[in-house]
Each structure stands twice: as structure tokens, then as C-alpha cells.
Amino acid sequence: QSVLTQPPSVSAAPGQQVTITCSGSGSNIGKNYVSWYRQVPGTAPKLLIYDNDKRPSGIPERFSGSKSGTSATLGVTGLQTGDEADYYCASWDGSTTVVFGGGTKLTVL
Amino acid sequence: QVTLRESGPVLVKPTQTLTLTCTFSGFSLSTTEMSVTWVRQPPGKALEWLALIDWDDDKYYSTSLQTRLTISKDTSTNEVVLTMTNMDPVDTATYYCARSTSGAVAADFDSWGQGTLVTVSS
Numbered sequence: 001q002s003v004l005t006q007p008p009s010v011s012a013a014p015g016q017q018v019t020i021t022c023s024g025s026g027s028n029i030g031k032n033y034v035s036w037y038r039q040v041p042g043t044a045p046k047l048l049i050y051d052n053d054k055r056p057s058g059i060p061e062r063f064s065g066s067k068s069g070t071s072a073t074l075g076v077t078g079l080q081t082g083d084e085a086d087y088y089c090a091s092w093d094g095s096t097t098v099v100f101g102g103g104t105k106l107t108v109l
Numbered sequence: 110q111v112t113l114r115e116s117g118p119v120l121v122k123p124t125q126t127l128t129l130t131c132t133f134s135g136f137s138l139s140t141t142e143m144s145v146t147w148v149r150q151p152p153g154k155a156l157e158w159l160a161l162i163d164w165d166d167d168k169y170y171s172t173s174l175q176t177r178l179t180i181s182k183d184t185s186t187n188e189v190v191l192t193m194t195n196m197d198p199v200d201t202a203t204y205y206c207a208r209s210t211s212g213a214v215a216a217d218f219d220s221w222g223q224g225t226l227v228t229v230s231s
Contacts, residue, residue: 002155033215037156044205044224045148045156050217088156090216097172098146098158098216 003028004089004101011107017077020104022089024070028099032092034072036065039086049074081108111135113206113222120228121196127227131189131206138164138184142212145189149202162189163212198229
């Protein structure tokens with residue numbers, strides 16, 4: 001069981017929007033930044049969101065992040081078939097370890 | 110251009126020690142706030158963080174694996190080495206190294222290696 005909790009799967013139709021939640025606690029999300037990663041099976045993860053809501057250069061505005069209390073959310077609008085992948089949240093836990101969520105498989109119907 | 114590449118054995122026997130090397134370019138691990146981390150992923154499973162070393166030689170380990178892990182760096186050769194003792198078949202996974210420019214403040218790993226699959230079997 002991962003320290004950060006994500007839904008195993010989410011799905012939506014092309015063009016629609018979807019949100020993926022990441023639930024933690026006061027020692028991780030509650031006091032540290034949250035990052036989000038996208039991973040196409042068989043490839044390395046890619047940073048999508050950092051510092052809760054910032055996008056690295058090259059990441060489309062369709063991807064957004066937010067944090068409230070001990071939970072964080074990744075939003076994806078204008079879904080495309082190419083968005084199908086596994087999505088992971090991550091955060092420091094206290095000041096000593098990094099924790100990842102269990103991952104969410106996004107299916108574009 | 111930042112690149113990272115993992116190298117090491119593809120097959121190890123149970124009880125053996127695994128040594129993985131992350132060779133990187135395009136940045137210096139002597140630069141303030143820079144860090145390199147190791148993450149693994151068993152086949153079909155989630156990402157699992159293992160260890161991190163920062164520019165100041167501070168080291169951080171997974172709570173569940175800390176007794177088996179050692180991370181070190183060589184800034185002259187741009188390498189980070191991870192050793193994991195007493196390998197078991199459950200340690201079979203793809204092992205990734207990745208970089209952060211935020212030190213031990215944020216888990217924002219912006220560049221990753223391609224990963225190396227390590228199988229533990231007799």
C-alpha cells in the first residue's frame with residue numbers, strides 16, 4: 001500500500017476532462033510540494049506538474065495541478081487518445097523520504 | 110542537454126549484492142540544490158522511491174529498505190552508485206535514476222534515465 005492514495009483508474013471520452021486525486025497526510029502533502037508524473041508503459045516517467053501547480057516547459061496548459069490541505073489533484077482537459085498512460089503523484093514525507101502514489105491508469109474511451 | 114543512464118547487471122542471484130551506476134551529463138552534482146535519486150518499478154506495479162543524494166552529500170533512504178541500501182556519488186566522474194544488499198526475487202524491477210534541481214525540498218525529478226531491468230533469480 002502506497003503512502004499516497006490514488007484511484008486505480010479513471011476514464012473519459014476524447015475532448016472531455018478528468019481529474020485524478022492524490023490523498024496523503026499532514027507529514028507529506030500537508031507540508032510539502034506535490035509533483036505529478038506521466039508514464040507510458042515501457043518508458044520512463046515524465047514530470048508533468050511540480051510545486052503543486054507549475055508546469056515544466058513543454059507541458060501543455062491542458063494539464064493542471066492543485067493542492068488543498070492533505071490532498072492534491074491533477075486535471076486534464078481536452079482529452080486525447082495520446083493522454084492514455086499511468087499517472088503518479090509524489091511528495092516528500094517529512095524531510096526524510098520521498099513517497100509516490102500507487103498510480104492511476106487513465107483510459108480515453 | 111541533461112542525460113542520465115543506468116548500468117549494472119541484468120541478472121543477480123538471491124542473497125547477492127546489486128550495484129547500479131547512474132552516469133549523467135549536462136549538470137554537476139556539486140551545484141547547489143542538485144540531487145540524484147533512484148526509483149524502481151516491479152513489472153506491472155507502481156513506482157517505488159529508493160534513495161536520494163544531494164549536492165551537499167546528504168543521503169536519504171526509503172524507510173523500508175534503508176538497512177539494505179547505500180547511495181554514493183563521485184562528482185569527478187559524474188556518477189551516482191546505488192548498492193542493495195541481500196537481493197530477493199521480489200526485488201526484480203526496472204531501476205531508474207533521475208535528477209532534481211530542488212535538493213531535498215520537492216520531489217520534482219525533471220530528467221530520468223531509460224531504466225535498467227534487474228532480474229533476481231537463481
